[in-house]
Amino acid sequence: MNTVHVTASRSYDVLIGAGLLPRLGTEARRLTKAKKAAIVSETNVFPLYGGATAKSLADAGFEVVSFVFPAGEESKSGETYLKLLNFLAENRLTRTDLIVALGGGVVGDLAGFAAATYLRGIPFIQVPTTLLAAVDSSVGGKTAIDLYAGKNLCGAFYQPSLVLCDIDTLNTLPDSIFRDGCAEVIKYGILYDPDLFAHLAEKGLDFDREAVITRCVELKRDVVAEDEFDTGARMRLNLGHTVGHGIEAQSHFEISHGSAVAMGTAIVTRAAATLGICSEETEASILEVLDKFGLPLRCGYTAESLYTSALSDKKRSGGTVNLIIPERIGFCRIAPTPVEEIQSFIKAGL
Ligand code: NAD
Ligand code: GLY
Numbered sequence: 001m002n003t004v005h006v007t008a009s010r011s012y013d014v015l016i017g018a019g020l021l022p023r024l025g026t027e028a029r030r031l032t033k034a035k036k037a038a039i040v041s042e043t044n045v046f047p048l049y050g051g052a053t054a055k056s057l058a059d060a061g062f063e064v065v066s067f068v069f070p071a072g073e074e075s076k077s078g079e080t081y082l083k084l085l086n087f088l089a090e091n092r093l094t095r096t097d098l099i100v101a102l103g104g105g106v107v108g109d110l111a112g113f114a115a116a117t118y119l120r121g122i123p124f125i126q127v128p129t130t131l132l133a134a135v136d137s138s139v140g141g142k143t144a145i146d147l148y149a150g151k152n153l154c155g156a157f158y159q160p161s162l163v164l165c166d167i168d169t170l171n172t173l174p175d176s177i178f179r180d181g182c183a184e185v186i187k188y189g190i191l192y193d194p195d196l197f198a199h200l201a202e203k204g205l206d207f208d209r210e211a212v213i214t215r216c217v218e219l220k221r222d223v224v225a226e227d228e229f230d231t232g233a234r235m236r237l238n239l240g241h242t243v244g245h246g247i248e249a250q251s252h253f254e255i256s257h258g259s260a261v262a263m264g265t266a267i268v269t270r271a272a273a274t275l276g277i278c279s280e281e282t283e284a285s286i287l288e289v290l291d292k293f294g295l296p297l298r299c300g301y302t303a304e305s306l307y308t309s310a311l312s313d314k315k316r317s318g319g320t321v322n323l324i325i326p327e328r329i330g331f332c333r334i335a336p337t338p339v340e341e342i343q344s345f346i347k348a349g350l
Helices: 021-031 046-059 078-090 105-120 131-137 167-172 175-192 194-206 209-226 233-238 241-250 257-274 280-292 303-311 339-349
Strands: 002-006 012-017 036-042 063-069 098-103 124-128 142-147 150-157 162-166 320-328 331-338
Touching: 002 209, 012 209, 021 046, 021 098, 021 124, 021 162, 036 046, 036 078, 036 105, 046 063, 046 098, 046 167, 063 078, 078 105, 078 142, 098 105, 105 124, 105 131, 105 142, 105 150, 124 131, 131 167, 131 175, 131 209, 162 167, 162 209, 167 209, 175 194, 175 209, 175 233, 175 257, 175 280, 175 331, 194 209, 194 280, 209 233, 233 241, 233 320, 233 331, 241 257, 241 303, 241 320, 257 280, 257 320, 257 339, 280 320, 303 339, 320 339, 331 339
Parallel strands: 012 162, 036 063, 036 098, 098 124, 124 162
Antiparallel strands: 002 012, 142 150, 320 331
């Protein structure tokens, strides 16, 4: 097992390893005298891991209640959020009790936002069960629900008290969901770490899961320590995301997040090479790694349609959008780009 300590407005450990779920109760008990623990999960994950999670918590003396909602992004909604708050209130959870988010990014974001706001904030633990949640969403304290106008438009920065990542839970992920998470893993290599990138380029999908997840969490820890509230360096984590969100929106969310991020990364990389911001070697190695993981490199949408979607992205700041552009493996620049230049930039990378 590896431990990464995150220092932020609330500091906490991220535990990463095989066979960790049975230890959840003991680890939670170290942190809290809570009487009750509310497991928040969804209909795909709870049948697989809800029993072990509840048993571990009960063995450590918690009174366990469970809130299980339909799997999928549609549940990251105001409606589910209010049902969850009412569930917590009906079960009389107090400010010293505990929420346990068991699932992927949807569960973590929703449960985290409920934890941030129920009784003005109660402790919560993230138990990520997707690769994306393990390397990204469970760490760093971004919590949110979607509004009708767009994804993640209502949320809070609220750090968990512990993240427990049992890598065995990734074994039940459908291939396509695992690959989605790989797009985020590759992102860390491009942004910060040539050695990580080289390991991924060599091993492809057979990468060392415990070591790679740990490295990604360390990299995210460093970003969060520098810019917890996303006003500067943390923006780099949006590599491929501005164009990617446009692709997701254009496809009416038929194209998965990971595939859209991969296409978005490929587009900004090709544009960077065309404009002389990165070398052709850098371009080729990024595209090769994405391809090696079976991730798509091209989309059928026009620069104009992607530009329109990019403009509704919440990362827009006044008349500019912060594009994250690869310069070399291990470094990407944050480029505040006037909205009128976005379309031609995307066109250069299509
Ligand atoms: P998800 O939670 O919907 O999980 C993807 C699919 O995998 C679902 O069908 C789920 O039921 C299934 N699943 C989860 N764990 C499983 C397991 N172990 N075995 C079998 N099936 C399993 O999606 P995700 O990709 O984990 O997360 C996407 C969400 O995360 C989005 O809402 C996105 O906005 C959010 N996100 C948040 C942050 C952040 O910093 N807070 C960062 C990135 C993404
Ligand atoms: N996933 C982006 C962030 O945590 O900032």
